[in-house]
Amino acid sequence: MKHPVDVHVGKRIRHRRWMVGMTQQQLAENVGIKFQQIQKYETGMNRVSASRLWDIAETLDVPVSFFFEGYEGEAGAERSAKTSVQGDILADKEALELVRSYYAIPENQRRRLFDLARVLSDAA
Missing domain, CATH: 1.20.5 (Single alpha-helices involved in coiled-coils or other helix-helix interfaces)
Incomplete structure (x- = not known):
């Protein structure tokens, strides 16, 4: 079962990668892994280790904290869904x-x- 934090981090990786115009293959090569692993990170199927997240952050030129921005946990998720559409906009x-x-x-x-x-x- 996917953990909500892993899903959130994966979405943030995908959004940042897309924003800088990088393919999964390019990110994987820069980090030293196979692109299939990037796919698993981006869907939240696999957790990203701290050292791997560090490498991804350096490659995408963001601080590690970037991947956790906007995450409020399960308690805040319901409130966030009612008050913000930012997540929906970023998914478009x-x-x-x-x-x-x-x-x-x-x-x-x-x-x-x-x-x-x-x-x-x-x-x-």
Whole structure:
């Protein structure tokens, strides 16, 4: 049976890997394991050891704590589901692609695009 923490960490690995445009194969090669192991981590089927999580964090250029962000445990899960849709948004491939494309835009243009999006959403 999958443990909720393992599932959460796996989702965070997948999201970060996707955000930086890295394949499972590339991550696996950088960490020194087979891509099938990355698949098992990302689904929560296998737990990630502390040293392996450290290697993954270094490869994906995030602190280890990144993989635990947003996890509130079983008691907070119900409350979180009612008050936030962030988990649902991050699960949407189109939203992730939009965010990745957004951060690929030079900062001064990105700021203008952000201001435009804010005005359009206020007008809607």
